[in-house]
Amino acid sequence: MRTFNIAVLGATGAVGRELIDILRERKFPIKSLKALASARSAGRAIEAGGETLIIEEATPESFDDVDIAFFTAGGAISQRFAPEARSRGVVVIDNTSAFRMDPEVPLVVPEVNGEDLLEHDGLIANPNCSTTIAVMALAPLHRAAGIKRAVVSTYQAVSGIGAAAIDDLQRQVKQYVEGKPITATTYPSPSAAKQYQMLFNLIPHIDAFDEADYTKEEWKMVRETQKILHDDSLKITATTVRVPVFRSHSESINVELHKELSAARAREVLENAPGVRVYDNPEKQEYPMPLLTTDDDLVWVGRIRQDLSVPWGLNLWVVGDQIRKGAALNSVQIAEELVARQLV
Numbered sequence: 001m002r003t004f005n006i007a008v009l010g011a012t013g014a015v016g017r018e019l020i021d022i023l024r025e026r027k028f029p030i031k032s033l034k035a036l037a038s039a040r041s042a043g044r045a046i047e048a049g050g051e052t053l054i055i056e057e058a059t060p061e062s063f064d065d066v067d068i069a070f071f072t073a074g075g076a077i078s079q080r081f082a083p084e085a086r087s088r089g090v091v092v093i094d095n096t097s098a099f100r101m102d103p104e105v106p107l108v109v110p111e112v113n114g115e116d117l118l119e120h121d122g123l124i125a126n127p128n129c130s131t132t133i134a135v136m137a138l139a140p141l142h143r144a145a146g147i148k149r150a151v152v153s154t155y156q157a158v159s160g161i162g163a164a165a166i167d168d169l170q171r172q173v174k175q176y177v178e179g180k181p182i183t184a185t186t187y188p189s190p191s192a193a194k195q196y197q198m199l200f201n202l203i204p205h206i207d208a209f210d211e212a213d214y215t216k217e218e219w220k221m222v223r224e225t226q227k228i229l230h231d232d233s234l235k236i237t238a239t240t241v242r243v244p245v246f247r248s249h250s251e252s253i254n255v256e257l258h259k260e261l262s263a264a265r266a267r268e269v270l271e272n273a274p275g276v277r278v279y280d281n282p283e284k285q286e287y288p289m290p291l292l293t294t295d296d297d298l299v300w301v302g303r304i305r306q307d308l309s310v311p312w313g314l315n316l317w318v319v320g321d322q323i324r325k326g327a328a329l330n331s332v333q334i335a336e337e338l339v340a341r342q343l344v
């Protein structure tokens, strides 16, 4: 069996470490594994994938002799290193927003549009975490009855910001328990002009504000969903909110369909969708929650019910581990699909 030289750029981060764990867990055919990060971390040892790895500083030469590189160190770093890696014949799977809307770059959730990989030219984008979780539920319904309009409201975990945000929320909990003033350094983001307490709070501001007072995170939900589903006519609107949950994003999704689809039929459609778990028993008080989906690979869907205010509408509650399916797992699945289709 063919084996591959792998590089992970951003190996010390929340997504990078998980990615290495998942590569090992799923027995990806690895010949060598290079863990790359900034000069700050060079020489540091990390535990990931059941082994100790020594971090190397990423340089253009880091990509000599690499077959597949996973980029998860932020958009600017991807912009800098993707051309270097591609010019060395590396296939790059990028987790950042740097290339997602580039028409030449496939934006892929393997269960939904794996065939788009056929068009790749050495660079594949992994969608934004909240978009991936949404499309896992939206795509099967779109195929079954055509979605006319979707309204998405997210409840996003702090680890979506990165490893520093997990530490910051833990520190806020400790400060509260010790009766000390709560300080905040990471919310809504480390670079924001003002910082807010996350503990006991909700912050309706993820990524920077952009056109029409939507945040970039909200525009990602709109545009990336249309690109993945190959349907620019799909109307979507979103409000994205940070919540004091460590891990797993939750999303309230309302869809209006082009034709009738009962809640019972929608449940069947979703039960047959790969990568989706329907967990929806109101009588037993069973519905998806972030604590249930954390460390799980599936996107859980519950609270499936008719929207009684329109002729053909449904309400759903969708929850998934955004570090796994929203980022690291999806990237590894893209690599597996490339290998299976002999595209690398």
Ligand SMILES: NC(=O)c1ccc[n+]([C@@H]2O[C@H](COP(=O)([O-])OP(=O)(O)OC[C@H]3O[C@@H](n4cnc5c(N)ncnc54)[C@H](OP(=O)(O)O)[C@@H]3O)[C@@H](O)[C@H]2O)c1
Residues within 6 Å of the ligand: 009, 010, 011, 012, 013, 014, 015, 016, 036, 037, 038, 039, 040, 041, 042, 058, 072, 073, 074, 075, 077, 095, 096, 097, 128, 129, 159, 160, 161, 162, 163, 164, 322, 323, 326, 327
């Ligand atoms: N967290 C999520 O749920 C999630 C989901 C989907 C997508 N993403 C995307 O994935 C990327 C990483 O997110 P994260 O949450 O893992 O962030 P993180 O925990 O803050 O990790 C950032 C990583 O980038 C590395 N890095 C920073 N500056 C660098 C430089 N100049 N050169 C090389 N490496 C550098 C860091 O290395 P050092 O240790 O050396 O600083 C670290 O390994 C982001 O683009 C994010 O938007 C994250």
